[in-house]
Amino acid sequence: MKNLLEVSNLHVYFETPAGLVRANNGLDLQLEAGGSLGIMGESGCGKTVLVYTLLGLQQPGKIMNGSILFKGRELVNLPEAELNNIRGRQIALIPQNQSTALNPLLKVGEQISEIETALKIPDTGLDNTKHLLAELGLGDIHSVEHILKSYPHQLSGGMRQRVLTAMALLAEPDLLVADEPTTALDASTRTTALNILKKSSSKTSLLVISHDLPALKILCPKLAVMYAGRVVEYSDTESLMENPRHPYSRMLMKYQQSAGFLNMPLTGFESRDLLGDDKGCSFALFCPQATAICLKEIPQEVCLESGRVVCHLYTRNGVQTC
Numbered sequence: 001m002k003n004l005l006e007v008s009n010l011h012v013y014f015e016t017p018a019g020l021v022r023a024n025n026g027l028d029l030q031l032e033a034g035g036s037l038g039i040m041g042e043s044g045c046g047k048t049v050l051v052y053t054l055l056g057l058q059q060p061g062k063i064m065n066g067s068i069l070f071k072g073r074e075l076v077n078l079p080e081a082e083l084n085n086i087r088g089r090q091i092a093l094i095p096q097n098q099s100t101a102l103n104p105l106l107k108v109g110e111q112i113s114e115i116e117t118a119l120k121i122p123d124t125g126l127d128n129t130k131h132l133l134a135e136l137g138l139g140d141i142h143s144v145e146h147i148l149k150s151y152p153h154q155l156s157g158g159m160r161q162r163v164l165t166a167m168a169l170l171a172e173p174d175l176l177v178a179d180e181p182t183t184a185l186d187a188s189t190r191t192t193a194l195n196i197l198k199k200s201s202s203k204t205s206l207l208v209i210s211h212d213l214p215a216l217k218i219l220c221p222k223l224a225v226m227y228a229g230r231v232v233e234y235s236d237t238e239s240l241m242e243n244p245r246h247p248y249s250r251m252l253m254k255y256q257q258s259a260g261f262l263n264m265p266l267t268g269f270e271s272r273d274l275l276g277d278d279k280g281c282s283f284a285l286f287c288p289q290a291t292a293i294c295l296k297e298i299p300q301e302v303c304l305e306s307g308r309v310v311c312h313l314y315t316r317n318g319v320q321t322c
């Protein structure tokens with residue numbers, strides 16, 4: 001199947017008083033048209049930076065190198081006016097924090113009208129939105145009317161989640177990106193959020209950033225594991241969960257099984273680890289299987305039966321590099 005999104009060798013750096021932060025550092029990923037891809041990796045590994053870079057909103061980060069092909073079109077260095085046509089219309093985002101993503105001073109209906117105007121969606125007197133919200137399980141038209149007349153603080157977390165999803169789906173985007181859609185939700189709101197995304201996946205391709213493995217298993221047939229700004233393993237979700245190949249993925253899956261959710265640094269990795277010399281494998285210092293080469297040479301991608309892994313373990317074993 002043709003790729004909807006192809007990110008290659010993406011480098012996004014931030015200049016900070018402490019030095020250069022390599023938030024995305026040679027990142028590769030692909031998403032098939034109509035497919036759903038999950039991305040997991042511990043806090044600070046560059047997931048949200050990737051999301052905003054896809055939308056052309058990475059500043060003050062700078063794209064130092066790499067390519068983002070969306071529907072075959074290069075997004076890196078695309079003029080702002082053209083990015084504007086893609087943002088929200090073709091690539092839409094459900095942002096990381098649903099409790100702060102809505103304007104507290106405007107009623108939900110007013111915010112939706114603003115989006116319709118900004119995205120030049122024909123004004124249907126909110127009919128499309130009402131239909132979408134009802135479809136997303138916010139009850140009959142009467143309760144939907146009530147939601148549109150409410151301020152965000154008058155809604156529950158689950159309701160706000162549905163409103164944000166409806167906003168993101170308004171323009172019928174080709175790609176819906178959900179950044180940690182289940183984090184900080186209680187069990188029933190989480191189930192609602194999952195159902196919403198599952199439903200949405202029949203209309204749009206999904207890129208789901210999450211620490212929530214069971215959620216990723218439900219939503220995404222493909223999974224990428226990120227570490228220190230790179231995708232270190234990519235595979236069928238089930239294969240990656242059952243038989244992780246990268247030592248970091250193994251650690252991550254083991255941790256998930258024992259702790260359930262990854263809400264704290266697993267390796268003690270911090271943003272300062274994205275600073276400094278860019279040599280060797282970023283995981284080498286924490287890796288139980290590291291050898292001398294891991295400290296010296298940046299590993300290349302290696303093809304395996306069900307996916308790809310970026311680790312010297314596999315090149316040493318004579319497996320062909322991709």
Ligand SMILES: Nc1ncnc2c1ncn2[C@@H]1O[C@H](COP(=O)(O)OP(=O)(O)OP(=O)(O)O)[C@@H](O)[C@H]1O
Binds near residue numbers: 042
């Ligand atoms: N505006 C910024 N200025 C400087 N550094 C930044 C900026 N935005 C992000 N970073 C750095 O980029 C790195 C990646 O951040 P990012 O928000 O992408 O992490 P994440 O993987 O989404 O983490 P989390 O799981 O906690 O959401 C971090 O080290 C962060 O400090």
Ligand SMILES: [Mg+2]
Binds near residue numbers: 049096179
């Ligand atoms: Mg994030």
